[in-house]
Amino acid sequence: MKIFPLILLFIGCVLMQKKGGKEIATHELPNSAIEVFEKFGCKDCHTLPPTGFTEYGKEMISKGYGCVSLQSLALKHKLKGEAREVFIKNGCVKCHDLDGRGFGDKNLTSFGLKINERNLGCVGTFKELLGEVK
Ligand code: HEC
Ligand code: HEC
Numbered sequence: 001m002k003i004f005p006l007i008l009l010f011i012g013c014v015l016m017q018k019k020g021g022k023e024i025a026t027h028e029l030p031n032s033a034i035e036v037f038e039k040f041g042c043k044d045c046h047t048l049p050p051t052g053f054t055e056y057g058k059e060m061i062s063k064g065y066g067c068v069s070l071q072s073l074a075l076k077h078k079l080k081g082e083a084r085e086v087f088i089k090n091g092c093v094k095c096h097d098l099d100g101r102g103f104g105d106k107n108l109t110s111f112g113l114k115i116n117e118r119n120l121g122c123v124g125t126f127k128e129l130l131g132e133v134k
Contacts, residue, residue: 029114029115029118030115030118030120031118032120032128033120033124033125033126033128033129034129036115036120036125037050037125037129040091040094040095041090041091041092042125044056044057044090045057045060045066045090048129049129049130050125050126050129050130051130060086063082064083065082065083065086067092067122070083070086070087070092071092071096071107074087074092074096074097074098074099074100074107075100075107076100077099077100079098079099079100084098093109094109094111094112095108095109095111095112095115095121096108096109096112097109106121
């Protein structure tokens with residue numbers, strides 16, 4: 001009987017740890033451009049060095065769903081239908097606001113702001129990668 005609350009406490013701790021672990025994983029800040037490139041969806045469309053495109057990336061170009069085009073649609077509050085889905089599916093929403101109401105002219109989420117502080121945004125990442133691989 002006396003051990004029951006202890007067991008509950010133990011289960012509670014295990015659950016909290018799991019939840020905590022997940023929390024950290026989704027908000028983990030990258031430390032380098034290559035980490036951004038590999039963990040934040042860039043590599044699905046871009047190749048290394050970041051001057052070429054994957055097959056999927058080429059398909060996105062043909063549909064007009066590149067970074068610049070998607071962001072400009074977001075800023076005009078015109079991210080609808082398939083373009084909206086691409087923006088969500090490819091993880092832009094982690095750093096940019098889906099409805100173009102993010103911080104500043106880069107339309108950033110609060111996570112995006114932190115990335116920006118590290119100069120690991122889209123342009124920052126590409127600049128670093130181009131310098132690294134050259
Ligand atoms: C859904 C495909 C897709 C994903 C995912 C994607 N990009 Fe792009 N990106 C493109 C395409 C296509 C272009 C070129 C056409 C355009 O911008 O509209 C582009 C353009 C860019 C440019 C401008 C390049 C230039 O020459 O002006 C930068 C910088 C960039 N992407 C960085 C990134 C980074 C960093 C990531 C990951 C955080 C990323 N992209 C993820 C498709 C993608
Ligand atoms: C890991 C966070 C992150 C992800 C994911 C991300 N971006 Fe960015 N992006 C930024 C930050 C921060 C900036 C501003 C600083 C910079 O460009 O280095 C930026 C800049 C841009 C710019 C350049 C804006 C300008 O005016 O120069 C475009 C366009 C853009 N992002 C589009 C996208 C699109 C579209 C996606 C999804 C395919 C995407 N980004 C994914 C963080 C991100």
